[in-house]
Amino acid sequence: MPKKILIVGGGLAGTIVANGLCRQLKDELASSAVAISMLGASPKHMYQPGLLYVPFGRMRESELFRDQRKVLDRRVPYFIDPAKHIDTDKKTVLTESGKSHAYDFLVIATGSRIRPDTIPGMAEGAHWFYDLDGARKMRDALRDFQGGKIVVNVNAPHKCPVAPLEVTFMLRDFLAAKGVLDKSEITYTYPIGRLHGLEPVAQWAVPEFERGGIKSETFFNTKSIDPKAKTITSEEGSTLNYDLLVTIPPHTGQQVITDSDLGKGGWVPTERNTLLREGSNDVFIVGDTTNLPISKAGSTAHFEADTIVDNLSSLIKEDRWARNYDGKVFCFMETGLHSGTYVWFNYTTPPNPGPPSQMIHWFKLAYNRMYWLSASGLL
Amino acid sequence: MAERHLVDARGAFCPGPLMELIAALRHAAIGDEVEVWSTDKGSAADIPAWINKVHHDLVSINEADGRWSIVIRKAK
Numbered sequence: 001m002p003k004k005i006l007i008v009g010g011g012l013a014g015t016i017v018a019n020g021l022c023r024q025l026k027d028e029l030a031s032s033a034v035a036i037s038m039l040g041a042s043p044k045h046m047y048q049p050g051l052l053y054v055p056f057g058r059m060r061e062s063e064l065f066r067d068q069r070k071v072l073d074r075r076v077p078y079f080i081d082p083a084k085h086i087d088t089d090k091k092t093v094l095t096e097s098g099k100s101h102a103y104d105f106l107v108i109a110t111g112s113r114i115r116p117d118t119i120p121g122m123a124e125g126a127h128w129f130y131d132l133d134g135a136r137k138m139r140d141a142l143r144d145f146q147g148g149k150i151v152v153n154v155n156a157p158h159k160c161p162v163a164p165l166e167v168t169f170m171l172r173d174f175l176a177a178k179g180v181l182d183k184s185e186i187t188y189t190y191p192i193g194r195l196h197g198l199e200p201v202a203q204w205a206v207p208e209f210e211r212g213g214i215k216s217e218t219f220f221n222t223k224s225i226d227p228k229a230k231t232i233t234s235e236e237g238s239t240l241n242y243d244l245l246v247t248i249p250p251h252t253g254q255q256v257i258t259d260s261d262l263g264k265g266g267w268v269p270t271e272r273n274t275l276l277r278e279g280s281n282d283v284f285i286v287g288d289t290t291n292l293p294i295s296k297a298g299s300t301a302h303f304e305a306d307t308i309v310d311n312l313s314s315l316i317k318e319d320r321w322a323r324n325y326d327g328k329v330f331c332f333m334e335t336g337l338h339s340g341t342y343v344w345f346n347y348t349t350p351p352n353p354g355p356p357s358q359m360i361h362w363f364k365l366a367y368n369r370m371y372w373l374s375a376s377g378l379l
Numbered sequence: 380m381a382e383r384h385l386v387d388a389r390g391a392f393c394p395g396p397l398m399e400l401i402a403a404l405r406h407a408a409i410g411d412e413v414e415v416w417s418t419d420k421g422s423a424a425d426i427p428a429w430i431n432k433v434h435h436d437l438v439s440i441n442e443a444d445g446r447w448s449i450v451i452r453k454a455k
Contacts, residue, residue: 157402191398192395192397192398192425192429193429199421219432221401221433235433264384264403264406293387293388293396
């Protein structure tokens with residue numbers, strides 16, 4: 001009987017794990033000693049960071065998508081049949097269509113989702129770019145915007161840690177190019193007492209905001225939005241008026257995690273070095289789905305996935321552990337429509353963003369195209 | 380029955396102990412306690428300051444060997 005590896009989730013993390021395992025376990029797959037399969041929700045694979053560029057007309061929608069069947073190694077059966085219940089005692093996953101998949105090793109890569117429904121008024125009153133529909137609506141709103149107050153409102157937790165700063169800087173450049181910057185004001189709100197969760201990034205952003213004339217209000221945890229009055233109110237008692245509200249909605253994990261009693265909020269308790277589910281030796285957690293206090297970022301998913309590929313392959317081929325995940329995260333950060341920087345860190349090395357440059361911005365634009373090599377397990 | 384939730388944010392650079400606490404409080408019921416472990420000295424000041432601002436209850440704050448344990452009760 002082949003050892004069955006089941007991957008739940010067809011996003012970046014799950015896809016890198018699948019493709020990487022196919023590369024390292026090619027002999028075992030050929031001899032049927034191992035079988036890998038994947039459950040997912042969509043026939044399409046979306047490059048999520050590209051959504052940031054859609055409202056500004058910098059990427060076409062079609063550039064964000066490829067058929068998952070073409071991104072995924074052909075040796076991995078892909079079932080567009082989301083998981084409905086995960087039973088780690090019986091080692092089976094029940095799907096929406098009622099099928100049951102047994103496993104020897106499970107990789108949970110179910111990701112995260114935006115939850116504007118959890119804040120009163122947000123769905124009706126705010127714009128966001130964290131899904132395609134939201135990015136389209138924000139694109140239309142920016143097209144029609146003729147000046148006024150923009151509030152960029154950040155809620156925790158959220159994926160893509162630097163996106164709030166990126167969209168703020170890109171908005172400023174967009175308004176300048178449109179000729180309405182002098183009639184506009186941008187106010188950025190953040191839940192804690194600085195501009196970003198990463199203290200070095202927050203310190204770096206202070207003079208950048210001053211240079212760009214961007215206002216801010218920290219210790220702002222959104223309580224409610226009044227779409228008619230166009231106001232946003234915080235738990236801390238502050239109310240801001242807006243003409244256009246751009247929000248980074250709070251996120252949760254997927255419903256299947258909560259329904260399977262695997263973790264509060266949809267985040268699975270995960271051991272920080274091994275990426276094993278706490279209390280399991282055959283269930284790996286990867287990407288946004290973990291409860292780890294690290295960035296929910298594409299690069300995190302990528303580096304975690306690489307670690308899991310090495311460890312799963314090593315356990316199967318050599319019956320031993322390969323290496324631990326060191327907490328590595330690497331994020332490009334757009335600092336406008338024409339410049340960028342990056343930040344990287346791990347569990348022991350703090351971040352230290354460098355000065356923005358056109359070169360790094362171009363590198364990011366190049367990576368927007370090279371992403372598909374990462375998803376394929378080549379980069 | 381009030382529960383206690385643990386947020387182990389030791390070594391967390393991003394998003395940071397206070398943001399981890401805010402996220403945990405979203406899923407806690409009123410009356411539940413959230414215990415945050417942090418190795419970040421700034422959070423030992425940030426967290427009580429924020430708790431005071433939003434009127435949750437600070438149950439305890441202890442430090443041993445560079446690790447802070449801060450317990451908060453969700454009050455509203």
